[in-house]
Amino acid sequence: MTTPRPAPDPWTQLRARLSSGPGGYVFLSLYAALCTGLLLLNTRTSLLTDILFILFMLLALVVYRSQVALGFKLGLGGVLFGLVLPYFGVLNPYYIDVATQAGIYAVLALGLNVVVGFAGLLDLGYVAFYAVGAYLWSIFSTPQIANLFAGAAPIASGWFYAFILLGLAIGAGFGVLLGLPVLRLRGDYLAIVTLGFGEVIRVLAVNLDKPINLTNGAQGIKDIGRPPLPLADFVRGTLGWTLDDNQLYQLFFYLLVLVILLLTVTAVSRLKHSRVGRAWEAIREDETAAIAQGIPLVRMKLMAFAVGASFAGMMGVVFAAKQLFINPPTFDLLRSISILSMVILGGLGSIPGVILGAVLVTLLDLQILPRIATVLRDAQKAGLPIPAAFDPTQYQRLLFGLLLIVMMIFRPEGILPEQRRREALHANEDTGTPEA
Amino acid sequence: MAGEPNASVRNVGQQRTVEIIRMVLLPLVQLALFIVGSAVVLGLIIVVVAFLLSRSDPMLFQTALAILPQVMIDGVVRGFLFATIALGYTMVYGVLEFINFAHGEIFMVGGFVGAGVGYLMQQIGLLTILPPLLFVLITVLAGMTVSGLLAMTTERIAYRPLRGAPRLVPLISAIGMSLVLQDLVRLIATSTPLGFNARFETPDFGQAIKLAEIPLGERSMPVMISPKAIIFITVAVLMLIALNYLVNATRLGKAIRATAQDMSTASLMGVNVNQIIALTFLIGGALGGAAGVLFGLNIGTVNPYMGFIPGIKAFTAAVLGGIGNITGAMVGGIVLGFLEAFVSSYLSMFTGGKFSGASYADIAAFSILILILIFRPSGLLGEAVTQKV
Known part of the structure; x- marks a missing residue:
């Protein structure tokens, strides 16, 4: 028995739009920029910085799961973890540890x-x-x-x-x-x-x-x-x-x-x-x-x-x-x-x-x-x-x-x-x- | 009694009684043989090694011989500890083919319950007026109840949902359960007056009994056994008898054995498999709890992490004796206990203090586990099991 495929719910649609195609690039760049900016503005060890830092680390997962070009993924990952995080580490040694x-x-x-x-x-x-x-x-x-x-x-x-x-x-x-x-x-x-x-x-x-x-x-x-x-x-x-x-x-x-x-x-x-x-x-x-x-x-x-x-x-x-x-x-x-x-x-x-x-x-x-x-x-x-x-x-x-x-x-x-x-x-x- | 449908027929009844007595006594005889056997073998090894070493140090031979009886007594006490814990491992393994990793913690909980009961009795002033034996009875029963119920609960929460999953899945869950229990007990203990290292308050059991006095130069070596150790051994032997009776001579025991042999066939024959498994955990847990109480009683303090090492060693004992085999678990415990007592007493003596015996006793236990698993995976008393494909 075949049932017609149900239309994807809005959440799935949104996820698909944000993880692939031009939407993906824009979303990832914005997310990365936002995380980076907020993190560099809050360098004191605090609850807020903790949350930002966790969001920053999870960014890697979002980048990995999205369906954008491999080069873009690698480039973004390299910038985030090779440059942003070490720089942040200079400002606050606790997090880099x-x-x-x-x-x-x-x-x-x-x-x-x-x-x-x-x-x-x-x-x-x-x-x-x-x-x-x-x-x-x-x-x-x-x-x-x-x-x-x-x-x-x-x-x-x-x-x-x-x-x-x-x-x-x-x-x-x-x-x-x-x-x-x-x-x-x-x-x-x-x-x-x-x-x-x-x-x-x-x-x-x-x-x-x-x-x-x-x-x-x-x-x-x-x-x-x-x-x-x-x-x-x-x-x-x-x-x-x-x-x-x-x-x-x-x-x-x-x-x-x-x-x-x-x-x-x-x-x-x-x-x-x-x-x-x-x-x-x-x-x-x-x-x-x-x-x-x-x-x-x-x-x-x-x-x-x-x-x-x-x-x-x-x-x-x-x-x-x-x-x-x-x-x-x-x-x-x-x-x-x-x-x-x-x-x-x-x-x-x-x-x-x-x-x-x-x-x-x-x-x-x-x-x-x-x-x-x-x-x-x-x-x-x-x-x-x-x-x-x-x-x-x-x-x-x-x-x-x-x-x-x-x-x-x-x-x-x-x-x-x-x-x-x-x-x-x-x-x-x-x-x-x-x-x- | 539940298991005597033919009591009216005298002949059959008599036969059955004889059979029951044999089933209950045979393991005891086996156990006694192994106690004597390992004592003789290890004692001989010590004598030979001490003799060989005595050329450089003449006093060594005499000292080694003088402490030998005491070491053997310590070995028996230690052995019964491992044996009672090993029973829980072996019963669960026999039925489910699953290592209940949290069993050491069930043992530890028993110890804490005993310490808690002792503390309460001290608070209300019962400790001084209560006869020691009654105290032991109360604490052991309390420990058995709580530990048994706890073991049953862990089965219900963490193992039953995983029955039928690949082997490693329930094992990992059991490791998790072990850690959770350690910290839960710690949380409870540190937020009550008991504290992390809880004192096990007991009535006065009297002085250690001096069995003999061995002359050694100008001094003499006493051979002592504490009344607590005697209680420990007595209770352990009674538990072994009760367990053997239960497993070999009652309907419940028959159901347990049937479940162990083939779970699905047993359920076709009308055995409620889930109930039997829960009961197995209850019994094994209760035995572990009793061991915990007796251990705490002997040592004088309990702590939330104390179950881990005895747990692993008891597992070693169960494997050594042949896992799934009840008498085997006892025998394995005794042999391991002897071995540890010998290593911890003689290693530093024979190496001139270069190696501390107590720490290397752990290594000896693990080495035994590895050796047994490699050369005789079925254990001392077990039968070879071919793996089902």
Whole structure:
């Protein structure tokens, strides 16, 4: 029975008009200009600036979803995130730090997405690889190194770039190390074992101050080396910006993370559409059928672990250099779960979805929760009955937990789902057959 | 009693009684064997290692032997803790093939309920006049009720809507539930007088009982066991007996086993599958809650994050024993408890203090999990299960 297609409702019509054709260009340019203008007019950290900043970050999503020429999208994105945001960061360092964190998490989430989203292997100890990368750079760039190789001095900070690559390689190595013993395990066992692995790495980080002091135990490592600033003279001299070193480093790390994020997106999307990516997808959908098709299961699973872990190892190096201080609690299970919730919120397997998830969760965690906390404190001062002990920033577990449950029940495919996964998840609903 | 339709026929009735007794006792015998077995094996390993190391340090051998009985007692207590929590994992896994990640938090909630009841009793002055055993009974029952109901509620909210979804979906939901429970309890605890680290007020249980005194040079090593630990072990054994009776000798147990074997066929035979699953969560949760109360009682404080590590270890125990197998969970718990007690007591002694045993005990537990999953995924007592395609 065919029914005539209903006329699209006004909202859909409006969306279509604003996202494609000349209307699209005008709308996007106006939105971008408006956001930029308002943001640059409100540089003090406040609720209004928070909202503007979130709108600005979501602009990337609007640009991505619109149907305008690719060149225009890229150009607009480049101007917004390569020029406007760094400039805004000079005016208010707090927000650029949030953006940098979001970028770091986006790379981590993309890496985890390779393991969980592409290959369907639930990894609950992902942050272990991040820890390995971070400790790698921390040990080699501080006097800790003397405990490993007697008499060795911390290596020159210029080696930082080499260590990004080394972090990549060592991350991949650890990925294989974890992957080898757990290859035979089914999904849920795998989750618990990876969780155990994550805890083992954290416990080792706490305890490897004996017999030789490698990680400096629970105190953590401080005064981690930073790379030399490129273009510092150019910015101060030619541009005439009076910025101190910390501000310049903030800009530097923001841009570095942005570049790494772009490279990661390119690498991951190329992988996804390659032979390897299709093999992962086959393994995810049905392992037995994948073997029957001649897919080398062991090699493909190991590769997924290695690729996923390598991004975390690389980002660990950058994180340690940016943060200047690391300690074991930075790499606890909650961190792994928060990265997982980014992947799930955005959409398992979907690259834009995962980035969106990372940005949303980071904004929620670093900006919205503290803001709610401030609002609550003000309300409490004004005499409203709010318990003094309640601080929303301390309830991340509640937030991530609710996020996971709600997403699993109502939208397991995520906000920006991958096409094939959406089909798989909803095919079940029609027939109602449980999966074996 | 619900399960005796043929009580009038004496012969059949007698046979049935014998069968029930066997079903209830057999696991206990198995458990006892494993306790003795792991004690002997681990003890021998310690003796051999200590002997080998004693050439460099003559006192080491004597010290290692002198603390051995105490370590074994600690191992049994620890083992029963893991065992009681593992029962909840294994029951749910047996029925749904699903790892109830939030089970450690159910355990923690039990501990908090016990601490809350203890606090209330202290406030109204009951604590000093109440006999200790009655106190244990009240707190354990309270903990079992709340934890059981909570486990049932989590199933209803977070797992039932996802039945039939791909495997990882309910698991992720369970991880979420675990985090939510941790923070909800924290929110409640910090806004009441209990606080984050809640003291578990108890009546006076008396001094630890000295079982023996082992001479060691001029000093001597006492072998102690606290009355609380004895209560813990007794309650755990009673719970195992009750659970075995319930699962193997009642109609309800038959329905649970039928559901575990094949959900759709069981429902065709008239079993209300949803109800059975809810009951499984209730029973598993109640056992976890009881374990939480007893744990809090033993340790003296509870906190909202305390369920996580014992939860993971109990899962390890369940896998070690053969997940889905009730006796297996107990056995796995005992073996793991022994192992941890041995690692945490002897590792630093044998390495001259270079490695702290207590932290590496966690690593030992996780290594066991990985090794068991690789070499014998069916566990010590489990049967090999081929994956359905």
